[in-house]
Amino acid sequence: MSTVAEPSAVLSALARPRPRPSFAGAVRSELLKIRGQALTWILIAALVAVSAVTLGSVVSGDQVRNLLAHDPRSFYFNYLQAILTLFNTMSGVLLLIVSSRLVSLEYSGGTIRTVLARGTGRLHLLGAQLVALAISGLVVLAAFIAVCAATLYAVVVAWQGSFTPITSLPQVAWTDTWINLLVALVSMAVCILLGTTAAVVGRSVAFGVGAALAFFPADNFGTVVMALANRLTNQDVWLQVNQYFLGPTLNQLAASIQTDHAVRAAFATPLVKVDAAHCWIVIGVYSFVFLAASVVLTWRRDVLH
Amino acid sequence: MTDTVLSTHRLSKSYGSREAVKGIDVEVRRGEVFGFLGPNGAGKTTTIRMALGLIRPTGGRVDVLGRDVQTHGGEVLPRVGALVEAPALYGYLSGRDNLKAFASVLGGVPRSRLDDVMELVGLSGRQRDKVKAYSLGMKQRLGVAAALLHDPELLLLDEPANGLDPAGIVEMRDLLRELAAMGKTVFISSHVLAEVQQICDRVAIINLGELVRVAPVADLLAGHGEFVVKVEDPAAALALIQGHEWGRSARLENGVVVTPSPSGRGRDLVQFLAAAGMWPDLLRRRQQNLEEIFLSLTGNNDGAVS
Numbered sequence: 235m236s237t238v239a240e241p242s243a244v245l246s247a248l249a250r251p252r253p254r255p256s257f258a259g260a261v262r263s264e265l266l267k268i269r270g271q272a273l274t275w276i277l278i279a280a281l282v283a284v285s286a287v288t289l290g291s292v293v294s295g296d297q298v299r300n301l302l303a304h305d306p307r308s309f310y311f312n313y314l315q316a317i318l319t320l321f322n323t324m325s326g327v328l329l330l331i332v333s334s335r336l337v338s339l340e341y342s343g344g345t346i347r348t349v350l351a352r353g354t355g356r357l358h359l360l361g362a363q364l365v366a367l368a369i370s371g372l373v374v375l376a377a378f379i380a381v382c383a384a385t386l387y388a389v390v391v392a393w394q395g396s397f398t399p400i401t402s403l404p405q406v407a408w409t410d411t412w413i414n415l416l417v418a419l420v421s422m423a424v425c426i427l428l429g430t431t432a433a434v435v436g437r438s439v440a441f442g443v444g445a446a447l448a449f450f451p452a453d454n455f456g457t458v459v460m461a462l463a464n465r466l467t468n469q470d471v472w473l474q475v476n477q478y479f480l481g482p483t484l485n486q487l488a489a490s491i492q493t494d495h496a497v498r499a500a501f502a503t504p505l506v507k508v509d510a511a512h513c514w515i516v517i518g519v520y521s522f523v524f525l526a527a528s529v530v531l532t533w534r535r536d537v538l539h
Numbered sequence: 540m541t542d543t544v545l546s547t548h549r550l551s552k553s554y555g556s557r558e559a560v561k562g563i564d565v566e567v568r569r570g571e572v573f574g575f576l577g578p579n580g581a582g583k584t585t586t587i588r589m590a591l592g593l594i595r596p597t598g599g600r601v602d603v604l605g606r607d608v609q610t611h612g613g614e615v616l617p618r619v620g621a622l623v624e625a626p627a628l629y630g631y632l633s634g635r636d637n638l639k640a641f642a643s644v645l646g647g648v649p650r651s652r653l654d655d656v657m658e659l660v661g662l663s664g665r666q667r668d669k670v671k672a673y674s675l676g677m678k679q680r681l682g683v684a685a686a687l688l689h690d691p692e693l694l695l696l697d698e699p700a701n702g703l704d705p706a707g708i709v710e711m712r713d714l715l716r717e718l719a720a721m722g723k724t725v726f727i728s729s730h731v732l733a734e735v736q737q738i739c740d741r742v743a744i745i746n747l748g749e750l751v752r753v754a755p756v757a758d759l760l761a762g763h764g765e766f767v768v769k770v771e772d773p774a775a776a777l778a779l780i781q782g783h784e785w786g787r788s789a790r791l792e793n794g795v796v797v798t799p800s801p802s803g804r805g806r807d808l809v810q811f812l813a814a815a816g817m818w819p820d821l822l823r824r825r826q827q828n829l830e831e832i833f834l835s836l837t838g839n840n841d842g843a844v845s
Contacts, residue, residue, distance in 0.1 A: 255645060266639060349641070355612070355613055537588070
């Protein structure tokens with residue numbers, strides 16, 4: 235401490251505020267932590283790179299060009315489905331990792347005790363983390379929508395000379411656009427809740443990130459296992475159980491709402507036919523359980539880290 | 540405004556069947572530098588964590604600035620600065636961003652204050668560097684800076700000298716004295732007993748979760764009532780003294796007799812020896828250092844103090 239300033243001079247300059255925990259301040263603090271992690275930017279760079287490659291492949295080729303020329307509606311629906319799958323997958327990985335790391339790093343680094351020792355309530359902090367993650371997710375979604383819209387505009391204008399083939403699409407196309415946006419928002423919310431819950435349960439980065447990332451592959455693979463079990467045992471119970479898996483239900487959500495045209499999910503879907511109400515209930519129950527587990531565990535457990 | 544800024548009332552904490560803290564009653568007064576000492580596993584950190592609302596007591600309560608910290612933590616803890624164990628910081632953020640992150644949680648901290656506290660702990664030149672590149676001593680100083688951000692009335696510091704070099708320890712001591720002089724209350728847990736002896740007004744010593752002693756440092760150092768006596772024939776003097784009930788603990792140390800006095804006063808000891816024809820060449824009250832007192836009170840002879 236060889237360059238320490240004269241304590242009295244500095245300390246006397248400090249006025250005496252009456253600080254109180256601020257929710258907005260806590261959200262700003264969490265956003266600063268999200269921005270400060272190099273991994274966040276690496277994942278966003280990966281999202282951009284994969285999106286560029288995927289969008290490039292989607293809008294290139296004569297087949298796609300012919301589809302736009304002869305059936306703009308099908309072209310648009312295919313485009314929507316491709317970007318929704320791309321966004322749900324990439325933003326899912328991004329949000330699962332960022333949310334589980336944001337929460338678990340507080341425990342594994344011990345910073346949770348520094349934050350809570352300032353009078354910030356445990357649930358206050360958890361709420362701020364969830365809001366900061368939601369804001370981050372919305373920023374990523376907005377940027378993704380902007381890039382996809384710009385790409386669509388550039389491709390359509392380049393191939394057709396104007397954007398009219400898209401602007402003249404029937405109302406159902408715009409309804410489906412909003413449905414896709416809603417599904418993307420739901421998917422983001424579920425990923426944030428899942429990542430947060432895994433971190434709160436495990437209180438370590440390894441467990442939090444590992445459990446969060448393993449969940450969807452596990453229940454997508456579980457669908458294959460259930461199908462196999464059904465064939466081996468001839469028991470429908472496996473199919474009935476499978477309809478309550480979260481991942482397949484999320485994959486099915488868009489298709490269950492968009493009834494005007496056939497939508498094929500990119501990943502596993504429930505082995506029995508489910509409707510939109512079933513999907514909403516399953517997703518709602520999982521979300522409630524994730525949130526309740528996070529709240530109760532955060533509230534009840536001592537901070538020993 | 541209450542004169543007691545921190546008090547524990549029959550404070551207990553159990554983990555399963557193990558009692559980490561057993562009904563501790565401690566009172567810290569406004570403006571004093573209070574030392575909290577105990578060997579490893581004594582319950583110091585558990586007590587500090589309960590004072591900060593990080594863990595819930597099994598029994599009793601902690602009042603901070605006059606309010607129960609479990610029910611009014613949001614009201615009183617913003618007026619407390621804390622450094623618990625090793626400094627917990629965001630390694631991926633710069634030193635300045637760490638302070639911004641902590642400051643934002645409570646809000647109302649102007650940017651100039653970040654500079655002020657950085658300067659105060661001697662980190663102005665490194666504030667843009669990532670904390671993961673900091674040495675332990677620098678992290679410790681940044682932890683103290685974070686504790687001082689909101690100009691707290693009470694500072695709870697767990698091993699603040701950890702990782703500091705000798706010059707840093709001296710500067711930390713000066714800083715704590717300066718803070719105390721400004722009327723801040725400092726509650727410090729340290730294993731550097733010589734430091735505690737130099738800066739604390741009072742100390743509490745706990746062992747195995749129980750409070751062993753709370754006393755002003757000056758009383759503790761002088762309070763054993765023993766005298767160092769130099770006489771011509773120390774062996775004979777020792778035998779004479781040990782022949783009395785009050786002198787059973789007398790002993791020889793380096794050729795001098797270390798003994799209690801019949802009344803606790805030096806002149807009565809002189810009179811006793813003189814009556815036996817053993818006029819002392821030298822008699823003075825024995826000054827123990829805090830480490831010796833600590834070890835005698837806790838029965839911890841390996842010097843492992845935390």
